Amino acid sequence: MQPARGSLPGVLESVLVANRGEIARRIIATLRRLGIRSVAVYSEADAGLPYVREADEAVLIGPAPPARSYLDAGAILAAARRTGARAVHPGYGFLAENASFASQVAAAGLIWVGPPPAAIEAAGDKIAARNLMAAAGVPVAAGSSSPVADEAAAEAEAARIGYPVMIKAAAGGGGIGMSVARDPAALRAGFGTARSRAERFFASPAILLERYIERARHVEVQILGDRDGRVLAVGDRDCSAQRRHQKVAEEAPAPGLDPGLRAALAAAATRAGEAVGYRGAGTVECLVDVEAGDFVFLEMNTRLQVEHPVTELVTGLDLVEQQLRVAAGRDLDPAVHGLAALAQVGFTPHGHAIELRVYAEDPLRFLPSPGLITAWSEPSGPGVRVDAGYEAGNEVTPFYDPLLAKLCAWGQDRAAALDRARAAVDAFVITGPKTNLPFLAELLDDDGFRRGSYDTSVIGRLRS
Amino acid sequence: MTEIRAEMVANVWKVVAAEGDELADGDTLVILESMKMEIPVLAEGSGKLTRLAVAEGDVIQEGDLIAVIG
Numbered sequence: 001m002q003p004a005r006g007s008l009p010g011v012l013e014s015v016l017v018a019n020r021g022e023i024a025r026r027i028i029a030t031l032r033r034l035g036i037r038s039v040a041v042y043s044e045a046d047a048g049l050p051y052v053r054e055a056d057e058a059v060l061i062g063p064a065p066p067a068r069s070y071l072d073a074g075a076i077l078a079a080a081r082r083t084g085a086r087a088v089h090p091g092y093g094f095l096a097e098n099a100s101f102a103s104q105v106a107a108a109g110l111i112w113v114g115p116p117p118a119a120i121e122a123a124g125d126k127i128a129a130r131n132l133m134a135a136a137g138v139p140v141a142a143g144s145s146s147p148v149a150d151e152a153a154a155e156a157e158a159a160r161i162g163y164p165v166m167i168k169a170a171a172g173g174g175g176i177g178m179s180v181a182r183d184p185a186a187l188r189a190g191f192g193t194a195r196s197r198a199e200r201f202f203a204s205p206a207i208l209l210e211r212y213i214e215r216a217r218h219v220e221v222q223i224l225g226d227r228d229g230r231v232l233a234v235g236d237r238d239c240s241a242q243r244r245h246q247k248v249a250e251e252a253p254a255p256g257l258d259p260g261l262r263a264a265l266a267a268a269a270t271r272a273g274e275a276v277g278y279r280g281a282g283t284v285e286c287l288v289d290v291e292a293g294d295f296v297f298l299e300m301n302t303r304l305q306v307e308h309p310v311t312e313l314v315t316g317l318d319l320v321e322q323q324l325r326v327a328a329g330r331d332l333d334p335a336v337h338g339l340a341a342l343a344q345v346g347f348t349p350h351g352h353a354i355e356l357r358v359y360a361e362d363p364l365r366f367l368p369s370p371g372l373i374t375a376w377s378e379p380s381g382p383g384v385r386v387d388a389g390y391e392a393g394n395e396v397t398p399f400y401d402p403l404l405a406k407l408c409a410w411g412q413d414r415a416a417a418l419d420r421a422r423a424a425v426d427a428f429v430i431t432g433p434k435t436n437l438p439f440l441a442e443l444l445d446d447d448g449f450r451r452g453s454y455d456t457s458v459i460g461r462l463r464s
Numbered sequence: 465m466t467e468i469r470a471e472m473v474a475n476v477w478k479v480v481a482a483e484g485d486e487l488a489d490g491d492t493l494v495i496l497e498s499m500k501m502e503i504p505v506l507a508e509g510s511g512k513l514t515r516l517a518v519a520e521g522d523v524i525q526e527g528d529l530i531a532v533i534g
Contacts, residue, residue, distance in 0.1 A: 367501070367503070368472065370473045370474075370498060371473070397473070398474050398498040399499075401499055401500050402499040402500070
């Protein structure tokens with residue numbers, strides 16, 4: 001039976017998911033629900049992961065190292081050709097924010113499930129993005145308007161901005177290669193490291209400095225750019241619980257923001273999306289100074305976020321479906337407009353959701369813990385959602401990030417969501433690699449965290 | 465003589481020291497990378513690096529020999 005002409009399966013027909021683990025599995029689940037054929041790609045290290053067998057078709061694209069598999073554009077495009085895929089969904093990380101890859105996908109006559117390459121480029125260079133946002137009237141932190149050339153330039157720049165400063169890779173993401181310097185000595189020590197990390201992970205040595213707010217909340221806004229270029233903000237998330245500048249827990253909506261501030265964040269995120277000509281699902285990250293009641297733009301991510309499930313849980317939207325709709329030239333879910341109207345006046349949708357990232361690392365010092373998973377038992381029940389990349393019998397290898405699963409809980413209010421999450425953490429059994437589940441329990445038991453009164457220093461405080 | 469062994473599965477990202485180097489306690493021998501985190505492997509005690517058993521790009525297992533000091 002042919003799918004209806006103009007329907008999503010009619011337009012997209014089959015989608016290759018250029019990713020792995022939990023996000024590949026999650027995207028494949030939506031594709032299945034929509035009746036769209038799914039094609040998975042996998043490296044030799046991932047052959048046994050659940051997403052590989054859950055796709056309609058799976059293609060081995062190379063050995064474990066990402067450069068020879070998930071980052072190998074040629075291998076991925078060859079897999080698309082071989083399987084007759086019509087579209088490519090890049091997930092997050094890997095090639096998701098690679099404008100060149102997005103262009104290659106289009107040049108191969110395939111549909112790219114993501115924003116235009118120009119938007120990826122505009123947001124991907126953190127320095128250019130800051131300048132663009134400032135010009136669009138979005139507040140930005142004091143910081144570099146051009147790459148910092150060397151240590152001497154860094155010291156001069158830091159003196160101008162004022163300590164403490166955050167040293168960042170201009171082409172970076174995922175918290176990699178960031179460090180805080182509180183004085184010139186720390187700046188000198190951090191600059192060289194940041195530069196080599198930038199080169200290693202992002203193929204660009206460009207560094208920027210930004211004023212660091214010691215007690216800030218990391219609040220981000222989910223935007224959707226429709227096929228006509230209209231950008232809508234559909235809610236915010238708080239992602240302040242971080243270790244090594246990588247997120248550990250996220251929640252929606254961001255707790256304790258007054259409606260005026262919430263509305264201002266939504267408006268700024270909308271302007272940011274418009275400034276880069278955004279299409280599809282994206283996120284505008286900001287740092288909120290709750291005491292001062294103001295915020296600055298941090299960065300824009302031109303892809304689906306890891307923590308997107310908490311927004312899905314409080315809005316009822318399937319964000320992957322929205323991405324597919326835009327890619328297919330169709331309208332967004334009508335519910336999006338109501339959510340955007342709420343966001344415009346700083347109101348929040350019903351309920352509260354939290355996500356906890358279950359990492360393969362020891363819960364005390366957060367050091368990576370690869371190994372064979374010998375047992376895996378997920379929590380379940382009302383309001384509990386688990387997005388898992390692995391199962392018993394899988395090997396967690398050192399080649400990829402340590403994310404094993406995202407444990408999410410929804411409740412009528414924040415307390416109910418936290419209670420559900422806490423019970424779910426206890427019920428999650430993973431043996432083999434060490435996991436941070438015991439730490440997640442500590443975090444959920446922390447008085448400040450329970451009250452919703454925490455900032456980016458919360459995990460550091462628990463581990464000081 | 466001290467054997468420095470890997471504490472976990474990891475990739476050898478950078479080899480910092482060379483055979484024949486005179487090392488002080490805490491000097492970096494190699495930097496491993498596992499799951500996007502860099503893990504420096506340090507000399508335990510001082511002495512000459514008499515053997516370096518890994519090269520950049522190797523994938524090593526828990527317990528694998530990395531270096532011999534003295």
